[in-house]
Amino acid sequence: MAIRTILHYPDKRLRGVAQPVSRFDAELARLIDDMAETMYAAPGVGLAAPQIGVALRLFLIDVAVGENQPSDLRVFVNPELIDRLGQVDYEEGCLSFPGVHEEIRRAERVKVRALDGAGKPFELEADGLLAIAIQHEHDHLEGKLMVDHLSLLRRRLVNRAMQKRAAAEASL
Numbered sequence: 535m536a537i538r539t540i541l542h543y544p545d546k547r548l549r550g551v552a553q554p555v556s557r558f559d560a561e562l563a564r565l566i567d568d569m570a571e572t573m574y575a576a577p578g579v580g581l582a583a584p585q586i587g588v589a590l591r592l593f594l595i596d597v598a599v600g601e602n603q604p605s606d607l608r609v610f611v612n613p614e615l616i617d618r619l620g621q622v623d624y625e626e627g628c629l630s631f632p633g634v635h636e637e638i639r640r641a642e643r644v645k646v647r648a649l650d651g652a653g654k655p656f657e658l659e660a661d662g663l664l665a666i667a668i669q670h671e672h673d674h675l676e677g678k679l680m681v682d683h684l685s686l687l688r689r690r691l692v693n694r695a696m697q698k699r700a701a702a703e704a705s706l
């Protein structure tokens with residue numbers, strides 16, 4: 535297992551549309567292990583493959599991160615959101631936007647169809663943080679980011695903060 539580098543906004547690779555996973559082999563298993571290690575080290579409740587520069591439709595979520603609960607790792611490969619219900623506002627963060635927390639409106643409940651890490655299909659109805667995380671991570675597979683959900687003013691403020699951060703990192 536290895537910790538991978540998490541790409542930060544405005545890295546262009548975060549804007550690509552990811553391709554479906556077609557092979558459930560040792561390479562995919564290693565990628566999932568690396569993503570889990572990277573997510574827990576960050577720490578974060580979710581990580582999508584494009585965030586480590588891998589353009590595949592795959593994300594991991596563990597809503598128990600930071601909650602002092604047993605781990606609850608869920609792997610979603612080639613996920614499809616097949617139903618969205620209700621509306622909720624929640625303050626989200628993203629490992630690709632360190633230090634940024636913004637209130638975003640999403641569906642309150644979702645139904646998702648996906649494959650697990652071994653290629654076995656499953657369906658899941660989710661609410662609460664899990665539903666929000668599923669929508670957030672699914673956005674990453676489409677090259678969509680949390681800033682895209684914000685007002686123009688908030689987007690400008692986040693852009694400025696992230697550019698400042700990128701400049702500081704570049705000068706290190």
Ligand code: NI
Pocket residue numbers: 627628629630670671674
């Ligand atoms: Ni994110």
